[in-house]
Amino acid sequence: MGVKSQFRRLCIVLTSVKVALVLLCALSISAIIGAVVPQYGTNPMADVIHRSYGVALYWIIRLLSLGDVFHAWWFLTLLSLFFLNLVCCTVRRLHLTIRYKIKPCSRQRDLWESANAMSITLPDPPLDREKVEKKVLQLFKRRRFSVVKKGDQIIASRWRFGYLAPDVVHLGVVAILVGAFLGVFRFNGQLFVREEELGQVFRGCKGDKALGCIANVPFDIRIDDFGADVYPGTGIYSGFWTLATVIENGVEIRRCRIELNRPLTYRRISFYQSFYGYDLNAAEIRVFVVDWNRRSPLGLFVLRVGERVQLPGTEDFVFFGQFFTSLTVKPDGTLVNLNTAVPQNPAAVLFVFHGQGDNETLLGSTTVFANQPTPYSDSSIPYAFYIESYYAPRYVGLTYSCDPGYPVVWAGFVVVMLGLFGGLYFRPRRVWVVPDLSNRRVLLLGERSRRVDNQPWFKEVARTLEEELKGGE
């Protein structure tokens, strides 16, 4: 087999709609797998979950990269093949559409007697050709069809450019895929600011290797303030905001309030409000400790999360394990972390150890609520704890990103929508009218690919034409 014929076969495969449908089905199935199987990029516990499926399944998941489907080589190959198929199909279709659908072309005589035609018998005595053609032209022009006479046929068409709609949709999808590919050059990052850092200028720097600055951002940014709004009477957030100032070459360029759904965009880099909350790992409590057995106070201690302190006159140590803004006890005794915006029921988890180093033993743990005097504790601990005050610094998290591909994606979407609405809401219509005077009839021919003889508009045109032709002059 020659190179030329092999190339031709390859072209046939690439421009085949059947191949396109197979690829669409394969992409759909892959996407479902990617949505159902936990993915490494979005689920930190993905690997643990995959292991729980059993050895065989875990092995399959690892082998086929099912834990990262959308970056797997086989998925990208499918996507590339689909892209190639779409481009080839569009080029081929576009050529054929312009040649046979947009430009008027007459119908061959052997197609006149097809099922997709309607015959109107001319009255006796028959009208001459000129009069028949005049009536046909008038009829279609009244219906806003553009009419062209080619040889002995009249070609009437409406919304002719609707034939291009599938090609427009395909071109739009191609643009979306190109835009998505340009997304390879996107960069993003996160900027976390604690309340003690308010007013500080965060330096931007070109390139992503520099340390101590916001990578790839060619300007500086200062966070002036941030906060959260809550629905009145509830502890539920209604929104978050950050006041930021863009600084370039030491000059304040813009001051902006960044909110959810309202990013700050400067030099094509956008800053989005992403996180807000209390830095619970930096929480601090002032806790009053009482020796339960001796009924004597041991003193007031300041503890940060992760810190431990020795209780005076004992071998025991208190370790501050965790802090919660809102912890509640359910009727069955279990603890529930409500994690509300406004601290409603702050609580600290404290561990009590006896001794230190190798001789250290855990006596027990207790959960102490700031607003409740009764600790939720282990009975083996001989101490009572009372939180006098607490403090957890607030922080805000901004995500910044720049994607050179998304304007192309937007353009692609607009093109797709134009094609879809144009193609499905304004379907093109085309009729060939052949005055066959030798057989005393006028033929109305529809398109080969689409049945028109059962379409109400086609029937109406045929009926009106018949009436007008019978009406004579």
Added chain:
Amino acid sequence: MLSSGVLFFTVALVAYLMALLLFLFSMLLHRPHIELVGIGALAVGFCVHGAGLVLRGLHAGMITITNTYEALIFYSWVIVLAFQAIAVTIRKYREARALMGLLSSTLAFSMIALAASPLFSQEPQPIAPILRSHWLALHVSCAILGEGFFAVAFVSSILLLWFDRKRRTGQESRVSLDLLDNLSYKAIAMGFPIFTLGGLFFGAIWAQHAWGRYWSWDPKETFTLVTWLVYVVYLHLRVGFGWRGRRLAWVAVIGFLLALFTFAGVNYLIRGLHSYK
């Protein structure tokens, strides 16, 4: 209760139930005029339902499709809207219209009844901060509107499969299979661009505004894309390959089941960015 629209939704629920029963009686008793009363009941339910949505929206100061209850209520209304839009095109075919009306009102009634069940809180809830955007109205309403038309296509496809089966067993089919096939196609042709616009286009714009990424392969996004691809396959099979009848009806059924799973199932079964309940 008045401002939250619950009273209106209850009236609509009763109207849809009446419409359902009237369509059923019309079919069983072969009385065409009962079917017209059914259409009337459906129209009354639709208007009251719409008034309830408007009232709830005015009370909240925004379009209320922010949780499963509100989404179900809206979906149910959209199904009736889509049915009414399609019913205009088949007003000459009473038998088909009664059957379509029966199944559409069953779907609409099921959804509104599910919403009214104790599973969901009916009172307006504070919405998540991320949902406070005008893109919500465009994204969710267009996506559900598209799915409403898919529901009508599903109904006509189910009818087509049923009558096709009857015909294969030698029984007479009371409704033209061609008509049902055309209805299914018309509904998909109407719904598909709206679904694309709402589900994918507006969703991507909103995601870019809110998260800085227009596409994250989130389960809901992925299932929306898969649903879209199934309808793309449907359109190619019909327009490109000239498929008609039973085989194509199965594609429409699969498409709607996927759309339904994307609408409700994903939120509850798969963890992701769209887990609003």
